[in-house]
Amino acid sequence: TDYPHISYHDYSNRDLKYARWTGSLWATETLDYVGDVPGKTSLALDSTDSPHISYDDGVDENLKYARWTGSAWDIQTVDSGGVVGAGSSLALDSDNNPHISYHDYSNRDLKYARWTGSGWKIETVDSVGDVGRHTSMVLDNNDHPHISYYDFGNSDLKYAKWTGSSWNIETVDSANSVGTYSSIALESNDNPHISYLKLTGVDLRYATWTGNQWIIETVDSAGSVGGYTSLALDERGNPHISYRDATNDDLRYAKKVGIVSYEWDFGDGSPTGLGERLTHVYPSPGIYNVTLTVTDVYGAVDTDTCTVTILPRNQPPIADANGPYYVDEGSPVTLDGSGSYDPDGDVLQYRWDLNIDGIWDTGWSSGPHLEHTWGDDYSGKVMVQVWDGEFTDTDIANITVSNVAPTVELKILPTNVNVSLRIAGEKWHDVSIELYEDDVLIAEGSFTRYPGSPNDQILDLTHLEVNISRRYSVIVRYTPEDDIINGQPNGANPFWIVLKLVDQEEVWVHHTFNVQHPETHTREVDLTTAILSHGLTFEAIAYDPGADDLTFRWNFGDGTNITDFYPNENKTFPIVVTGIVTHTFPGSATYMITLTVEDDDFGVTPVTSMIVLG
Known part of the structure; x- marks a missing residue:
């Protein structure tokens, strides 16, 4: 899932802790009590994404190892022979077995431990002087370890690798107090790259093995920089380094591109182009051979050729919005862009602006038709835009949406x-x-x-x-x-x-x-008069297909008039409004009841009912 996992030291509680991102939150666990000394932890994930962690135990001053079994943490003491385990670096081989490099402080040695499948095999890699601090380890394609580390006695950067039968140890850089905070990475051909701190001058340094020699470079010397380096190589073998800027208390990042020159021959007689990515316009259709020549930082050159076919230039499409359109409010209308076409026969995409406000009311669609219902009367324009994948075109059509008067049902x-x-x-x-x-x-x-x-x-x-x-x-x-x-x-x-x-x-x-x-x-x-003295109740149900406000005007035929207003605050449509009124008539007679319902666009519907009382 590519979610991050982190091991770290909790100084407040003197614990080793582990955190992982679940996809929605951080899940943290306390693994072990490690004491006051804030040691370095090293974490790797195996093929099942289960974490493995190496660390030094500040209480017993041992090298320890923790792994998640799938249901619980398995914690082991790897080495307890003296004050050991500081600055450990962990890597997993192709069988998910752990390998650990670390410092033996008691003997001032660089040590290495690996799990054989049944137990830990521990060996001293380098014991010449005071060596083994600031270790960083990686495994090559054969699962052989490569270790960078600091020679404290000589203030040098050293490098050790297992050849398959013995350790090959060499000094990489001895230029006056170099080699702390090293980080190692391997190219696809297993050549090592190392980033590290030069204490004199406090600079970030970088070393690369070419196959026959070490190339040493100063990456950054602007202030006190280069502590706590971490190195990774991209798919082209180019280094990317994160490190500390102590002068400004900043985190910094550096990268290097291995290829320094890109030269393009476009095959049409035009001048050569320079740059990793270029845009070139060919003067006419045809088939062209394009040759790229690259040069790396060491002067090595390589070329590659491909064929480019330039087709005749694309012609823009022609939009047709059809129309004019006439429709009643509340009724659907189908907008028709099928008259649009592309001269090259390209498949078109369509979208619509329903009121020419500059905001498209639909996304791109492969269909030329759009069914839409207006909730209120409208006189204006609609616009269709068509796109052939490169060019667009628009067209406008007139539309008239007519108001519809409400319908009314009146009953007693x-x-x-x-x-x-x-x-x-x-x-x-x-x-x-x-x-x-x-x-x-x-x-x-x-x-x-x-x-x-x-x-x-x-x-x-x-x-x-x-x-x-x-x-x-x-x-x-x-x-x-x-x-x-x-x-x-x-x-x-x-x-x-x-x-x-x-x-x-x-x-x-x-x-x-x-x-x-x-x-x-x-x-x-x-009893008639007594009954009718309580009044008659009238119910009117009005239906309007639009999103209109409605006004009910009652005339009871006896000189009494009542007006009720019903706002459509949410502007929903269609709407149904029920009005109920009770009226007491003055006596027995024949009365003509008239109800007039009017919408806010002057649509008027009258309805009458004659009643005979007594």
Whole structure:
């Protein structure tokens, strides 16, 4: 996944720590307690991306090694023979076995350890003087180690490599205190490159083995530079070095290009071109042989030739936006760029600007058509741009998007009434009730007044869905002559017809019977006025295909007008708006109800309804 892994020393807690990037965050772990001395760690990833780390244990002053097994950390002491392990450098061979170079401080030696598959094999590489500090190690194509290190006794940079049977050791640079902070890398042919610090002058130095000699260069001498170097070679074998600028407390970077000269013969008789990358314009179509001659820093020369075929110059495409277009708001229209063409027959790409504001409203597409819906009226232009891979062309067409007036549905919501009878006064008298719709009996009932609260003696007669064009009445009958007790002096039975509406409001219609009469008494009550006194509820549903604001203007035909405004704040389309109003008419009559719905682009739709009350 190419995610980074880092091993490092936690000085605050005296621990060896490890961090890796998971793709979304850093996962850190503490591996080992290593003491006060902030030692150098070295990390390598094996073929399964599992980390291996070498480090010196500041507590026991040993060389230690940690590897991730896939489920846990395996930590081993590699060398405990004295004060060992400082400045270790770790590399993994083709079998993922670790190799470590390090300094033996007790004996002032350069040492090397490798895992054989069953145990650690440790050997002294160089023991002449005080050697082995600032080691850096890499393995070649045969898994043989190459080590750069500092000879403290002579202040030299040294280099050791395993030939397969013995160690070959040589001094690379002895120019007055050189070789600390070395970093080694190998070319594809296993020739070594080494970056390091020259203490005298505090310069960054660089050494390259050509195959028969060492080439030494000063890379940077501007101030105190060159500490903590790290070297890598790119695919061309060119060095890239990171290092410290102690003067400015900066991190610096240097690179070197191996080839110093590029010379181009374009094969058309034009002057030779110089540079790694050049642009050349041929005067006419044809086949040309192009020759590149390169020279490296050591004067070596090589050439290569390729053939270039120059085709006739590409002709730009021709755009056609078609049109003009006419469409209603809220309805799709297909913009057609299929009339565009390329003189060379190249395949075209298309994109559209729908209001000529300089911002393309679509990305590139291989299709010449675009279906689009405008949510509001618009009179303007659209533009298509075509591209053949090199050239573009544009064309503009007129478009008219017309406003569409809203459509409206108007209806009167049903008036629902529960009809009940309540009586009070003298006990044991019975009362009957009859409900008529246009003189047709539609419900009847009776009950007797018993002792107790009148509120507990209510007759629920019926649930009535009112037809506003009809008349509703009740007849209440009282027959005292067959009652158990035919009244008391001045006795009376008041009654109430209770109308409960859907909003739980109640209308009470009252009358009182005198109970001292032997004959039947009746009372007829007109309920129409009482019902309509609560008002009628009108519902209007308006549909607009555009993103318009709507205004509802109500005229109830009795001199009453109401206006309601419904803004379309989000400018969505199409929109559906429901308006509900309740109106109380002054009496029984014929009324013409008119609702006018208008959008914000002056589209007007009137709708009427005639009602007859009573």
